[in-house]
Amino acid sequence: MRKIVGLLMLLAAPASAADPPLLANQFGELCTMCEAALRCEPTATGVHTVYVFHKKGFIGQMMTVLDYVPFIGPPLWEERPVTAIALGASPTRNAATARLSLKENGIEVAGATIDRTTGAWRTADGAAGTCKIIDKADVAALSAGGSN
Amino acid sequence: MSTPFSWSGQSFRERPGRYLGVVAVLAVRTFMALFFIGAGINKLRNAWAWSDYLEGVFNDRLAELIATGAQTYGPFYLNSIAIPYLKYFAIPLYLPVGMAVTAIEVFAGLGFLLGLGTKISGWLGLFLMANFALGGYYDASLLPLCAMALLIAVTPSGQWLGLDRRYAQRYPNAIWFK
Numbered sequence: 101m102r103k104i105v106g107l108l109m110l111l112a113a114p115a116s117a118a119d120p121p122l123l124a125n126q127f128g129e130l131c132t133m134c135e136a137a138l139r140c141e142p143t144a145t146g147v148h149t150v151y152v153f154h155k156k157g158f159i160g161q162m163m164t165v166l167d168y169v170p171f172i173g174p175p176l177w178e179e180r181p182v183t184a185i186a187l188g189a190s191p192t193r194n195a196a197t198a199r200l201s202l203k204e205n206g207i208e209v210a211g212a213t214i215d216r217t218t219g220a221w222r223t224a225d226g227a228a229g230t231c232k233i234i235d236k237a238d239v240a241a242l243s244a245g246g247s248n
Numbered sequence: 249m250s251t252p253f254s255w256s257g258q259s260f261r262e263r264p265g266r267y268l269g270v271v272a273v274l275a276v277r278t279f280m281a282l283f284f285i286g287a288g289i290n291k292l293r294n295a296w297a298w299s300d301y302l303e304g305v306f307n308d309r310l311a312e313l314i315a316t317g318a319q320t321y322g323p324f325y326l327n328s329i330a331i332p333y334l335k336y337f338a339i340p341l342y343l344p345v346g347m348a349v350t351a352i353e354v355f356a357g358l359g360f361l362l363g364l365g366t367k368i369s370g371w372l373g374l375f376l377m378a379n380f381a382l383g384g385y386y387d388a389s390l391l392p393l394c395a396m397a398l399l400i401a402v403t404p405s406g407q408w409l410g411l412d413r414r415y416a417q418r419y420p421n422a423i424w425f426k
Contacts, residue, residue: 110272132387160390168286169279 101117105203106161121205121216122233123153129178129202132156134165137236138214140221150185151209151231153198157181177201184210185239253408264395270408276396283393284373288350303342306383310334313384330384338383346363352376360400361404363410365424370401399401 121128122138130136130153138151150221156164161178167174182198197208205216211224212229221229253259253270260267296302313331337347339405352372359369372396379391406412406425 142374156387158388162392163389164387165283165389165392168290170286171282242421 105157117153122214122219122231123207123216129174131179131199135236137234137239138231139234140212140214140229140231142221142223142227143187144227146227148187149212150187150239150245151198151214152183152185152236154183173199174202175204182209205207255409263382272407273399273403273405274409275316277363277366277400280341280373280393280396280400281357282332284286284353284360286357288353288357291346291350292316298344298346302346306339306342307336307356309384310339329382333382334384344393349376363406363412364415365399366406366410366412368424370397370399374401375396 108207123136135154135155136153138153140149140151142148155161156178157180168173173242178200179197180200180202183197184194186194195212198207198212200207200216207214207216213222214220219231221231253266255304291297294301309329313328313334353376356369356372356376359365359372374394377394377397380386381390403413405414413426416421419425
């Protein structure tokens, strides 16, 4: 089961050219049972956002059976539940569904897009920023502590 | 005792439910053949059987289990099965484990495809799934995989379509072709 591999790989520094894409394990995708978090910071002023990617849903886990079948193979994209935490003066949490493209190395979540190779972030209203992987253990402290 | 299955229009007319059931089981077997062969080829590509690749995979999983297990199981997390399974069995023996997993996937896949040693291949598949679960590699995908492997293990699908039928006639006492 290639899907279930260590989270430790995900807890790395920001992506560089030599690193694997964001939210990828050694098999090229975030494993079904893994959880991970990204912190996205705007280039100019704006609200920092943390995206917490959760385990795949039950049906999504079962569908990974198809990943190994010749002529079907891994999908070009996958979906998984995500919580978007806007770190304003009073942090807000929104549940959403993230769409991770395995071919184009992009993530679409709540109108925003993230480049999995460079970490470039474009918000729903067009602002630019950068995302990096953070330890999921830090997420609770971030959201409880208010803005960055 | 039920009559042997035959691929004929008469067989379908007499017992259409059985006929369709046989076709369904064979469809499942074909799917499992593709799945196992695909997974086996993937492991051959990743050199599971002759490199330290699998050791890294196991170590990553062990670290993750310890990290999350502390939250999940509290002070008793070390009592979980997966951690000692990885620590004292899978990691020290990663090379033979990698060889066994690769071999079982390839041979069980070929067994499903050819209908040769089909039931035993089904039990081998189940054995493999059980060990994945014991090693902490569990998710919902194991449920349909186990159900399909069990279906193949308990039905004589190799007698319906496959080489088992021929070899069972030649070697009627051999358990491999039942």
